[in-house]
Amino acid sequence: MEKDLFGICPYTTAQKILSGKWTLLILYHLSVQTMRFNELQRALPNMTQATLSKQLHMMVENGLVVRKAYNQIPPKVEYSLSELGQKFLPVLSALETWGKDYIDYLKIKLRNKFS
Helix, strand or coil: CCCCCCCCCHHHHHHHHCCCCCHHHHHHHHHHCCEEHHHHHHHCCCCCHHHHHHHHHHHHHCCCEEEEEECCCCCEEEEEECHHHHCCHHHHHHHHHHHHHHHHHHHHHHHHHCC
């Protein structure tokens, strides 16, 4: 039986924390600015309200995102990166660079296929 390595192995831990389908995109948008729920939903139109709510809740629980509720009417809630979430920014930047390199690779592969 394989032992659960969450909290022991850094790769297993990171994989579990980042496993949500939308986690990286939410982290990206919150790296640009603090956002309200509806702003995030507009930025990610293919995500349902229930999924966004679930993902944000998970990210708050995991310490990546801070949820700040203001005591006012109408209610106002903002989401931003936590200190731990901000430590992910160099990784996010590296993923962007790698993603661009991979897109270039795909373009070359496609060009060669039709040459």
